[in-house]
Amino acid sequence: MRAFPSNSAAPVAVGEYFRQKSAQVDEWLDRLLPREAEPPAEIHRAMRYSTFAGGKRLRPILAIATGEIFDADERALLPAACALEMIHTYSLIHDDLPAMDDDGLRRGRPTCHVVFGEAMAILAGDALLTQSFRTLAEPAGLGPERQLQVIAEVAQAAGTVRALIGGQVLDLQSEGKPIDGGRLDEIHRAKTGALIRCAVRVGALVGGAGERELAHLTEYGEKAGLAFQIADDVLDETSTSEQLGKTAGKDAAKNKATYAALYGIAGARERAAALCREAIEAARRASREARLLEEIARFIVERNS
Numbered sequence: 146m147r148a149f150p151s152n153s154a155a156p157v158a159v160g161e162y163f164r165q166k167s168a169q170v171d172e173w174l175d176r177l178l179p180r181e182a183e184p185p186a187e188i189h190r191a192m193r194y195s196t197f198a199g200g201k202r203l204r205p206i207l208a209i210a211t212g213e214i215f216d217a218d219e220r221a222l223l224p225a226a227c228a229l230e231m232i233h234t235y236s237l238i239h240d241d242l243p244a245m246d247d248d249g250l251r252r253g254r255p256t257c258h259v260v261f262g263e264a265m266a267i268l269a270g271d272a273l274l275t276q277s278f279r280t281l282a283e284p285a286g287l288g289p290e291r292q293l294q295v296i297a298e299v300a301q302a303a304g305t306v307r308a309l310i311g312g313q314v315l316d317l318q319s320e321g322k323p324i325d326g327g328r329l330d331e332i333h334r335a336k337t338g339a340l341i342r343c344a345v346r347v348g349a350l351v352g353g354a355g356e357r358e359l360a361h362l363t364e365y366g367e368k369a370g371l372a373f374q375i376a377d378d379v380l381d382e383t384s385t386s387e388q389l390g391k392t393a394g395k396d397a398a399k400n401k402a403t404y405a406a407l408y409g410i411a412g413a414r415e416r417a418a419a420l421c422r423e424a425i426e427a428a429r430r431a432s433r434e435a436r437l438l439e440e441i442a443r444f445i446v447e448r449n450s
């Protein structure tokens with residue numbers, strides 16, 4: 146299924162890759178989510194409203210790019226990649242709720258609770274999480290052992306131990322308190338990094354990567370995940386809400402600890418660049434076919450939204 150020369154010496158057109166794969170992810174998401182008219186229609190409208198609001202699709206694309214290194218079967222890879230986007234979208238819906246970040250803008254649109262009400266937004270998040278695991282449990286030709294491994298991997302990343310929900314808890318508990326770089330890393334390795342690391346591992350597992358490759362790719366995912374959050378903190382301070390599609394400057398306004406606040410904009414950029422270089426080295430150790438992962442690591446720190 147590889148449409149791009151990931152093993153070629155020529156620079157890979159990462160922008161074009163994102164465009165093609167985003168379109169493919171959107172097609173599969175459309176197939177995998179309940180139709181809008183399906184009763185009770187309101188919840189399906191809310192799920193689709195937030196899912197098809199124009200996200201970058203970074204997590205599914207990381208899973209796909211990693212799976213393609215091992216010539217993974219698209220019929221197993223695409224649903225698994227979409228399951229990750231469902232979880233990511235659920236986390237954004239819940240993160241924006243009044244009880245959490247209380248935000249009115251996401252992916253360039255009013256947030257789910259602003260349009261559908263708080264109760265429906267909570268349910269839309271819950272339903273996307275549930276649909277994600279239903280998708281992962283559908284027969285995918287992977288064999289039961291590998292399929293269970295993928296499901297367990299995603300459940301771990303979405304959970305509380307060094308994972309999405311646990312990171313959110315640490316983040317909430319740290320508000321208004323002085324925290325050091327180690328604690329900030331701990332929060333974001335969990336809150337943001339776990340799902341990015343998981344995306345790379347899911348792609349590798351679906352593709353049947355060996356232990357050695359999986360270890361190097363895991364390191365890539367961890368470094369790229371943290372670099373992503375540092376870049377996000379910098380963008381929060383240097384971009385407008387229009388550019389980001391979400392409310393800019395929110396963390397600073399809430400006096401939250403961020404990489405930009407802790408290290409300064411230049412210092413945070415340097416740290417992100419160093420992590421990007423380390424991620425690229427790990428990807429090279431994993432495979433000579435990992436050129437796209439190298440380009441995606443660069444995109445993660447150089448992006449402007």
Ligand code: GRG
Nearest residue numbers: 200201202203236237239240310313336337377
């Ligand atoms: C409340 C039970 C319960 C669970 C939710 C809210 C939550 C747990 C976790 C929050 C996780 C979170 C929102 C992390 C932020 C990660 C981040 C930087 C998101 C932005 O990702 P992009 O830039 O967004 O990839 P797009 O819109 O492009 O997909």
